[in-house]
Amino acid sequence: MSKVIEIIADSEGNIRMIYDDNITPVLAELGDLKVRRASHVEPCEDGLGWIADLSPVCGPSIGPFSLRKDALEAEVDWLKSHNTPVPNGMK
Amino acid sequence: MSHVAKVDLKIKDIAALEEACGQLGLELMKGQETYKWFGSWQNDYGRENAAYHHGFDPSDYGKCVHAIRVKDANKQTYEIGVCEARDGSGGFVLIWDFWQGGYGLREKVGTGCKNIKREYGKSVARKEVKRLANKYGGSYTEEVNPETNETHMKVHMY
Numbered sequence: 001m002s003k004v005i006e007i008i009a010d011s012e013g014n015i016r017m018i019y020d021d022n023i024t025p026v027l028a029e030l031g032d033l034k035v036r037r038a039s040h041v042e043p044c045e046d047g048l049g050w051i052a053d054l055s056p057v058c059g060p061s062i063g064p065f066s067l068r069k070d071a072l073e074a075e076v077d078w079l080k081s082h083n084t085p086v087p088n089g090m091k
Numbered sequence: 092m093s094h095v096a097k098v099d100l101k102i103k104d105i106a107a108l109e110e111a112c113g114q115l116g117l118e119l120m121k122g123q124e125t126y127k128w129f130g131s132w133q134n135d136y137g138r139e140n141a142a143y144h145h146g147f148d149p150s151d152y153g154k155c156v157h158a159i160r161v162k163d164a165n166k167q168t169y170e171i172g173v174c175e176a177r178d179g180s181g182g183f184v185l186i187w188d189f190w191q192g193g194y195g196l197r198e199k200v201g202t203g204c205k206n207i208k209r210e211y212g213k214s215v216a217r218k219e220v221k222r223l224a225n226k227y228g229g230s231y232t233e234e235v236n237p238e239t240n241e242t243h244m245k246v247h248m249y
Binding site for chain 1: 100205206207208209210211212213215216219220223239240241242243244245246247248249
């Protein structure tokens with residue numbers, strides 16, 4: 001399975017990315033690292049699927065997905081396709 | 092006048108700093124133990140980022156481990172001191188006098204040295220992303236989004 005890790009550097013010198021065990025801790029060396037939740041993947045109320053709630057980044061709820069892993073993948077795809085937005089209260 | 096400030100950036104990779112300087116038309120002068128500034132402390136700047144709030148006695152202003160200068164600068168242009176952090180972290184911090192914009196220095200480095208911060212961050216991130224790409228046999232790409240002026244560094248792992 002392919003995987004893309006993306007790091008975005010803005011013009012002010014701030015760096016953001018979707019958390020990844022392989023690289024985020026290394027970037028903490030740059031300065032003040034903050035890690036915040038960007039979404040919630042939760043079971044549907046009827047227990048028959050999964051929803052990715054992207055409200056922490058002012059995004060929508062997407063799904064339902066029958067598999068949790070599909071909801072997790074959809075969540076990451078949404079974040080990447082929206083320029084990895086910064087969660088509320090983190091700017 | 093002297094407004095010696097500490098830049099909010101912790102440097103642990105001197106090679107990355109050197110690369111960042113090169114991107115900005117600056118030069119890292121390794122082993123240069125003084126940096127050009129107003130030359131005497133006037134006790135006229137005390138904001139949170141004032142260097143003396145971060146363990147730098149004003150009597151040590153002008154002293155450093157390495158220095159950063161503008162390439163082909165005139166004699167008046169101030170320089171930046173690369174100094175050992177005083178918080179025991181083992182890294183380096185940047186100290187500079189921004190009086191009169193450092194006579195051309197701020198044009199290169201940006202307010203609060205934000206341009207150095209940006210390029211240094213990119214340099215470190217680029218190195219780590221490339222390391223990952225090599226480790227996992229992936230490929231590395233980098234592009235600037237012209238709308239946001241943001242740099243996107245990607246490692247594609249297969």
